[in-house]
Amino acid sequence: MVRALALSAALLAASPLIAKEGHEAVTTFTLDNGMDVVVIEDNRAPVVQHMVWYRVGSADEPAGTSGIAHFLEHLMFKGTDTLAPGEFSGTVAANGGNDNAFTSYDYTAYFQRVAADRLELMMQMEADRMRNLSLTEEDITTERGVILEERNQRTDNNPRALFGEQMSAAQYLNHGYAVPIIGWRHEMETLGMEDVLSFYQNNYAPNNAILVVTGDVKPNDVKALAEQYYGVIPANPDVSRRDRAQEPPQTAARRLTYKDPRVAQPYVQRSYLAPERDPGAQETAAALYLLSELLGGGTTSYLNEKLQFEQQKVVYAGAFYRGVSLDDTTFDLLVVPAQGVSLQEAEDAMDQAVADFIAEGVNQDDLDRIKMQLRAAQIYARDNVDGIGNRYGRALTSGLTVEDVQAWPDILQAVTGDEIIAAAREVLQLETSVTGWLMKDDEVTQ
Amino acid sequence: MKRIFATLIAFVIALPAWAAIEIKEVTSPGGITAWLVEDHSIPFTALELRFRGGTSLDDPDKRGAVYLMSGLIEEGAGDMDARTYARELEALAASFQYDASDDSVSISAQFLTENRDEVIDLLRTTIHEPRFDEDAVERVKAQILSGLRSDQTDPNDIAGRNFARMAYGDHPYGSEGKGSIESVGALTRDDVVAAYDSVFAKDRLYVGAVGDITAEELGALLDTLLADLPETGKPIPERAEVNIPGGVSVVEFDTPQSVALFGHAGIDRDDPDFFAAFILNHILGGGGFESRLMQEVREKRGLTYGIATYLVPKDLASVYLGSVSSSNDRIAEAVEVIRAEWARAATEGVTQKELDDAKTYLTGAYPLRFDGNGRIAGIMVGMQMENLPIDYIATRNDKVNAVTLEEVNRVASELLNPEGLHFTIVGKPEGLDG
Numbered sequence: 001m002v003r004a005l006a007l008s009a010a011l012l013a014a015s016p017l018i019a020k021e022g023h024e025a026v027t028t029f030t031l032d033n034g035m036d037v038v039v040i041e042d043n044r045a046p047v048v049q050h051m052v053w054y055r056v057g058s059a060d061e062p063a064g065t066s067g068i069a070h071f072l073e074h075l076m077f078k079g080t081d082t083l084a085p086g087e088f089s090g091t092v093a094a095n096g097g098n099d100n101a102f103t104s105y106d107y108t109a110y111f112q113r114v115a116a117d118r119l120e121l122m123m124q125m126e127a128d129r130m131r132n133l134s135l136t137e138e139d140i141t142t143e144r145g146v147i148l149e150e151r152n153q154r155t156d157n158n159p160r161a162l163f164g165e166q167m168s169a170a171q172y173l174n175h176g177y178a179v180p181i182i183g184w185r186h187e188m189e190t191l192g193m194e195d196v197l198s199f200y201q202n203n204y205a206p207n208n209a210i211l212v213v214t215g216d217v218k219p220n221d222v223k224a225l226a227e228q229y230y231g232v233i234p235a236n237p238d239v240s241r242r243d244r245a246q247e248p249p250q251t252a253a254r255r256l257t258y259k260d261p262r263v264a265q266p267y268v269q270r271s272y273l274a275p276e277r278d279p280g281a282q283e284t285a286a287a288l289y290l291l292s293e294l295l296g297g298g299t300t301s302y303l304n305e306k307l308q309f310e311q312q313k314v315v316y317a318g319a320f321y322r323g324v325s326l327d328d329t330t331f332d333l334l335v336v337p338a339q340g341v342s343l344q345e346a347e348d349a350m351d352q353a354v355a356d357f358i359a360e361g362v363n364q365d366d367l368d369r370i371k372m373q374l375r376a377a378q379i380y381a382r383d384n385v386d387g388i389g390n391r392y393g394r395a396l397t398s399g400l401t402v403e404d405v406q407a408w409p410d411i412l413q414a415v416t417g418d419e420i421i422a423a424a425r426e427v428l429q430l431e432t433s434v435t436g437w438l439m440k441d442d443e444v445t446q
Numbered sequence: 447m448k449r450i451f452a453t454l455i456a457f458v459i460a461l462p463a464w465a466a467i468e469i470k471e472v473t474s475p476g477g478i479t480a481w482l483v484e485d486h487s488i489p490f491t492a493l494e495l496r497f498r499g500g501t502s503l504d505d506p507d508k509r510g511a512v513y514l515m516s517g518l519i520e521e522g523a524g525d526m527d528a529r530t531y532a533r534e535l536e537a538l539a540a541s542f543q544y545d546a547s548d549d550s551v552s553i554s555a556q557f558l559t560e561n562r563d564e565v566i567d568l569l570r571t572t573i574h575e576p577r578f579d580e581d582a583v584e585r586v587k588a589q590i591l592s593g594l595r596s597d598q599t600d601p602n603d604i605a606g607r608n609f610a611r612m613a614y615g616d617h618p619y620g621s622e623g624k625g626s627i628e629s630v631g632a633l634t635r636d637d638v639v640a641a642y643d644s645v646f647a648k649d650r651l652y653v654g655a656v657g658d659i660t661a662e663e664l665g666a667l668l669d670t671l672l673a674d675l676p677e678t679g680k681p682i683p684e685r686a687e688v689n690i691p692g693g694v695s696v697v698e699f700d701t702p703q704s705v706a707l708f709g710h711a712g713i714d715r716d717d718p719d720f721f722a723a724f725i726l727n728h729i730l731g732g733g734g735f736e737s738r739l740m741q742e743v744r745e746k747r748g749l750t751y752g753i754a755t756y757l758v759p760k761d762l763a764s765v766y767l768g769s770v771s772s773s774n775d776r777i778a779e780a781v782e783v784i785r786a787e788w789a790r791a792a793t794e795g796v797t798q799k800e801l802d803d804a805k806t807y808l809t810g811a812y813p814l815r816f817d818g819n820g821r822i823a824g825i826m827v828g829m830q831m832e833n834l835p836i837d838y839i840a841t842r843n844d845k846v847n848a849v850t851l852e853e854v855n856r857v858a859s860e861l862l863n864p865e866g867l868h869f870t871i872v873g874k875p876e877g878l879d880g
Binding site: 044045046047077085086089090093094095096097098113114115141142143144145146147148149150152153156157261262263264265298299300305308309312315316336338339369370372373375376377379380382383384386 | 751
């Protein structure tokens with residue numbers, strides 16, 4: 001059994017058996033008013049997903065109005081000059097569809113999933129609310145209650161989320177990523193009509209938006225509809241530029257402890273400031289992504305081998321890298337100590353393991369297995385065309401191009417073990433890091 | 447590949463025009479039945495195996511054994527220890543996911559066409575020769591215990607545990623399938639082996655496959671994988687009685703937002719009124735932004751970020767559940783609004799327009815869920831477990847459309863019980879006493 005499998009694994013590593021046709025059926029074009037369009041065709045089911053992504057997120061908010069990007073996202077479901085409050089979602093539902101929206105640091109996106117023959121209606125309504133939002137003071141008051149309850153639910157009721165907020169706030173000295181997407185409560189409570197409307201007018205325009213349509217559509221049909229509904233909206237030459245405050249050199253390691261009686265399972269998290277995927281220069285990011293997989297991607301990863309299996313000091317170890325980001329991102333390590341192991345012991349063991357990994361260099365078999373899984377993931381990904389659409393939307397609102405998205409798989413495959421170690425040496429510097437302990441209270445020696 | 451017995455294809459049912467999916471019933475030479483959708487456009491297959499029974503098969507003093515066992519299946523098999531096994535699986539770029547719920551243990555596999563035979567060999571070894579090494583048992587136990595400790599201070603988990611205990615009492619549904627810190631701590635390798643013997647058997651097996659595989663290939667695969675399983679497993683427990691009184695119970699917990707779980711007895715999936723209840727629930731609290739509760743509690747009053755209700759028809763009992771969370775000083779108002787809406791729907795029913803809108807949505811949205819090989823495989827297994835006919839997908843929208851206003855409103859008056867509604871609230875709610 002093992003022999004046969006080992007043989008097949010060797011064969012797979014040696015020969016390019018995995019189909020190379022990873023590229024999706026993607027068509028891209030730009031309307032005259034500057035709105036970018038991405039169409040991904042999949043005719044397996046007569047369903048379409050229609051999305052509009054705005055190149056604006058929480059990290060673009062004016063100081064003192066944290067949460068405004070997300071608050072506006074909620075209010076976009078109220079009325080327009082021609083649609084009553086709630087009528088947008090009501091119309092989608094009446095057509096058998098689902099709709100929603102989401103906000104992140106770098107983007108705000110709206111989507112509907114519906115039968116393919118309803119695409120035109122979706123475009124008509126989405127184009128309408130790009131320019132014609134109409135709000136009352138009552139909308140603002142009621143919906144502010146909703147976002148405050150959302151903050152309660154996501155963050156204030158969850159010590160891990162509160163800890164994460166403190167980690168980010170400590171990580172970024174000058175950049176908007178220091179501020180939570182949902183906003184700080186004291187600022188959310190003061191968000192008003194003026195804040196909402198100026199944010200809307202400064203950011204929502206076709207030249208600041210990307211249309212992503214996936215599913216059972218013909219690119220030419222999408223183009224004709226997009227020109228009819230979005231193409232007639234004039235570009236806004238004054239749309240906010242994303243000239244965000246950037247990080248200065250980070251020169252001091254930071255440490256924090258967050259104590260909360262609701263914590264039942266303490267853990268250690270370490271974040272390092274890290275470069276993101278940049279247009280035309282994704283090699284370091286690719287190395288960092290593979291580093292995260294090798295260090296903490298799964299059962300066979302280095303940290304789990306050493307800390308979970310050999311030393312039995314942790315019940316879980318993980319490494320994470322979020323490469324799609326407009327500005328500097330983070331590389332994160334996390335260890336959950338085993339019963340009777342202190343946070344300090346777990347942190348020391350983690351640091352020692354990372355140092356050993358760098359000193360030993362990358363195990364080629366481990367790297368080959370990860371690359372094999374990445375090639376397979378391209379095949380599995382084609383089963384979820386909406387996921388492909390999301391990938392393009394995230395990338396294009398984070399400064400990347402369609403070419404960058406399509407080059408990424410090959411860039412990953414080309415990364416060498418030496419490049420991964422070089423990236424680790426470059427990025428895993430304590431001076432740019434935050435180390436956080438999530439605790440119940442003062443640790444008792446066990 | 448020579449075949450002695452042809453794989454039988456008993457039925458071929460086409461879905462309506464909106465979804466070009468054909469479900470075939472395939473019976474392997476060894477007598478194992480599966481539902482198959484062939485789709486050769488992407489070179490991989492999703493395979494769903496589900497065994498009825500789940501964590502409810504635990505003996506009362508061994509709570510958590512089935513859940514622990516399902517976590518250990520992937521921790522070494524045959525002559526491979528856990529780490530060797532994980533490397534083999536990664537090298538094949540396949541994924542096997544294991545899940546243990548109240549009513550079933552499932553294995554969701556996804557594998558490429560180019561190395562299908564090797565993957566199936568590995569999955570066969572996994573299912574037939576799990577090692578349950580002592581060190582793996584201890585390691586996975588520690589992971590589960592870590593999770594259970596976190597659950598103890600998670601308001602949602604606290605609410606779920608308390609509601610289940612009150613609703614189901616001593617029945618397995620009345621306690622957490624993952625077990626408790628005490629029960630999991632006491633589990634041994636023998637308990638894991640016993641759980642394995644109780645779960646995996648042919649008399650409770652349901653199979654769905656979707657993707658790049660023919661009926662004949664699937665037939666051979668099923669026999670390789672499953673023909674040698676024992677015929678019978680542990681008997682399924684008796685039905686549970688839902689005995690939760692109306693009212694409010696409060697679990698004091700220091701957190702800014704109260705989490706509430708509310709509900710009472712529900713309706714079985716095979717009840718003739720199920721479709722009427724399904725539509726009623728959509729209108730009352732199941733239908734996202736359009737539902738009455740979402741409109742009243744969130745859109746009009748801003749009392750919550752989300753409120754939803756669910757019909758939960760399990761194999762051995764059915765409840766009608768809802769959840770909401772509001773800050774401690776506003777939860778009392780949310781509870782009051784929910785009670786009022788429950789009563790209004792029970793006495794006044796719904797309107798013809800609400801019924802028509804619900805039908806338009808539910809029939810229009812139905813095809814949206816068939817969006818991916820794994821999803822479709824899971825849906826087909828669910829249909830088999832619910833004893834639905836293979837042509838169900840083609841007739842389902844007709845069943846929704848056939849429900850009349852009189853039926854929905856009769857079911858509303860029978861099912862909805864405003865006085866019987868129980869709220870379990872975790873937090874420091876103001877103006878509510880448990």
